[in-house]
Amino acid sequence: EIVLTQSPGTLSLSPGERVTLSCRASQSVSSNYLGWHQQKPGQAPRLLIFGASSRATGIPDRFSGSGSGTDFTLTITRLEPEDFAVYYCQQYGSSPYTFGQGTKLEIK
Amino acid sequence: EVQLVESGGGLVQPGGSLRLSCVASGFTFSSYAMTWVRQAPGRGLDWVSLISGSGSSTYYADSVKGRFTIFRDNSKNTLYLQMNSLRAEDTALYYCAKIAGGVVAAIPDYWGQGTLVTVSS
Numbered sequence: 001e002i003v004l005t006q007s008p009g010t011l012s013l014s015p016g017e018r019v020t021l022s023c024r025a026s027q028s029v030s031s032n033y034l035g036w037h038q039q040k041p042g043q044a045p046r047l048l049i050f051g052a053s054s055r056a057t058g059i060p061d062r063f064s065g066s067g068s069g070t071d072f073t074l075t076i077t078r079l080e081p082e083d084f085a086v087y088y089c090q091q092y093g094s095s096p097y098t099f100g101q102g103t104k105l106e107i108k
Numbered sequence: 109e110v111q112l113v114e115s116g117g118g119l120v121q122p123g124g125s126l127r128l129s130c131v132a133s134g135f136t137f138s139s140y141a142m143t144w145v146r147q148a149p150g151r152g153l154d155w156v157s158l159i160s161g162s163g164s165s166t167y168y169a170d171s172v173k174g175r176f177t178i179f180r181d182n183s184k185n186t187l188y189l190q191m192n193s194l195r196a197e198d199t200a201l202y203y204c205a206k207i208a209g210g211v212v213a214a215i216p217d218y219w220g221q222g223t224l225v226t227v228s229s
Contacts, residue, residue, distance in 0.1 A: 001170075035215045037153070044203060044219040045145075045153065056217060088153050092214045095167040097143075099153040 002027055002091050004100035012108040015079050021103045023089035025070040030093030036065055036074045039102075040085045048087075049074060079105070110134040112220030114204050119226045124194050128223055130187040130204030138162070138182040141207035143216055144189050146200035146225075154200070157189065158207070158214055172198075194227045201225075 003026040013019055023034065032052040037045040047056040049065035052072055062077045076083055084107050089100040116128040130142070144156040157178040158167045166178050177190040187204055201224050205216035 031213075033213055033215070037216075039153075044221050045216075046219070047208075047215065047217045050208065050215045050217070051213075086152075090153070090155075090215070095158070096169045097155045097158065097167075097214055099145075099155060102152045 001096055002029065002094065002098055004089050004091060004098055006087075006089060006100035006103045008103060009101075010104045010106060012106050013079055014108045015081055017079050019076050019079060019105065021074045021087055021105075023067075023072045023074070023100050025072070025091060028069045029072075029091045032068050033091060033093035034065075034067070034072050035090045035092060037088045037090060037099075038083075038085050039088065040082075045088065081107075110206060110218040112204050112206060112218060114202065114220045114223035117202065117223030117225045119228065120194055121229050122195060122227055124227070125190070125192045126194065126225060128189040128191065128202055128204075128225070130220060132185045132187065132204075132206065135206065137180075137185040141210055141214055142180065142187045143205050143207055143214065144178060144187075145203045145205060145216065145219075146198075147203070147222075148197075148200045151200075156202070159187070160210065191225070194225075196227050199225060199227045 007022045034052045036049040039045040053065045086102045111133045143158040159178045175193045201222040203222045204220040206218040208217040
């Protein structure tokens with residue numbers, strides 16, 4: 001089973017700032033099958049990024065993903081108020097299709 | 109518009125059973141793999157199970173293997189999760205999600221709103 005470790009656990013930032021979230025895998029993720037999901041309180045998750053760096057339909061270009069192998073990042077260039085949420089990475093290269101524990105972005 | 113509506117959650121005693129359903133619309137259901145993901149109260153996302161579009165291939169997390177069964181009825185555009193021998197640690201909001209393609213690149217691209225399962229005496 002691939003274990004995904006996200007860091008940091010919580011980030012306190014202000015709107016307009018740039019942020020980079022990290023997701024590290026315990027072993028190489030097959031074909032860079034790594035995605036990022038955003039979840040706001042009381043809502044279902046929403047897919048942001050798939051294939052490590054491809055934006056899902058309708059996702060603003062301030063969101064970008066990068067990385068390969070075992071190290072992946074999600075970058076938000078200018079935080080908007082609606083971006084404060086919890087972000088989860090997920091690997092879908094091999095079953096079980098594990099999630100990271102999440103990074104919470106909170107308003108400073 | 110893709111819509112996924114889960115139902116079947118509720119309160120069940122330890123050792124009991126429950127069947128969850130997820131009715132899909134807005135896409136050709138049989139062409140896509142589907143998955144169940146759960147979230148315990150205040151916790152993160154936990155992948156549970158996945159099924160291919162035809163239903164011929166299924167995958168499970170070790171924590172539910174042998175107790176849960178995923179299946180689908182493509183004639184009814186409905187996904188199911190049969191949960192047996194339930195434990196307190198199965199208490200969670202269970203989400204149904206559509207997979208972007210097949211089982212090879214199994215990323216969920218649309219999620220339902222979830223149905224709550226509570227296992228308690």
